[in-house]
Amino acid sequence: MSPKIHQTKDGSSTLYSERFDQYYHNPNGAASESLYVFFEQPGLTDFITKSDQLTILEIGFGTGLNMLLLINLAKRLNPDISIRYYSIEAFPVSAETAKDFDFGKHLTEPELSKILPTIFSELHPGMNVIKPIASLNIELHLFYGKFEDFKPEDLKADFIFHDPFSPEVNEELWSKETFLKLADYSKKSTVLSTYCAASKARGALCAAGWHVAKARGALGKREMTIAARSEQPLAKFKRVNERRLAERYQKGDF
Numbered sequence: 001m002s003p004k005i006h007q008t009k010d011g012s013s014t015l016y017s018e019r020f021d022q023y024y025h026n027p028n029g030a031a032s033e034s035l036y037v038f039f040e041q042p043g044l045t046d047f048i049t050k051s052d053q054l055t056i057l058e059i060g061f062g063t064g065l066n067m068l069l070l071i072n073l074a075k076r077l078n079p080d081i082s083i084r085y086y087s088i089e090a091f092p093v094s095a096e097t098a099k100d101f102d103f104g105k106h107l108t109e110p111e112l113s114k115i116l117p118t119i120f121s122e123l124h125p126g127m128n129v130i131k132p133i134a135s136l137n138i139e140l141h142l143f144y145g146k147f148e149d150f151k152p153e154d155l156k157a158d159f160i161f162h163d164p165f166s167p168e169v170n171e172e173l174w175s176k177e178t179f180l181k182l183a184d185y186s187k188k189s190t191v192l193s194t195y196c197a198a199s200k201a202r203g204a205l206c207a208a209g210w211h212v213a214k215a216r217g218a219l220g221k222r223e224m225t226i227a228a229r230s231e232q233p234l235a236k237f238k239r240v241n242e243r244r245l246a247e248r249y250q251k252g253d254f
Helices: 031-040 044-050 064-079 110-121 176-184 199-207 242-251
Strands: 004-008 013-016 053-059 082-089 126-130 138-144 157-162 184-195 211-218 223-228
Touching: 031 044, 031 064, 031 184, 031 242, 044 064, 044 157, 064 082, 064 110, 064 138, 138 176, 176 184, 176 199, 199 211, 199 242, 211 242
Parallel strands: 053 082, 053 157, 082 138, 157 184
Antiparallel strands: 004 013, 126 138, 184 223, 211 223
């Protein structure tokens, strides 16, 4: 059954999935939460202004909102930056559904939303390499399939958007094994951000060797999680007790 479009409180679209019984984004503001969780808190906005290359790995392409926000920021802040955007989606929406998304209030160029129906209409199972917009040096590597089958070559992400459905309904994407695999696609400086603050998810990150911290959550959520391969990117955040959480995760305490 196709997910249903829902307008969130900041005017941007999200979807409600009956398969997972969850919204794709925060109903209080899809675009607002994404900008806060994946751009502001991990320092991505600042990175865009200062860098000539950027590689993103996203778990859960969903509506394509995070990619649109990234393109919008890059065009405004640093149009010469070269971007490789890797994403995974097991259940892509239809092009017809994507035509009705509304993210215009949060884009400097609202016309950017029109690239989404084209992307969804051209997807085939496996890896799809797409140049979504001619005026920017961005290459989208969108994997249509399950994370367990995702095996890209030479991927070393600067930032990871961990944005699947919650651990309650999609537990395998919040496991130690998943975070170990993500570590293989990371650099020493890589930062992972997620809306999730569940202790079990943090424990899985810790058990996989990530350094983990908590940050204030977006739009009424008390906390979110920031993780990194080294300690330096987490200097301004409050760290969790990584050893204790890893031990509890391994014992199955959660």
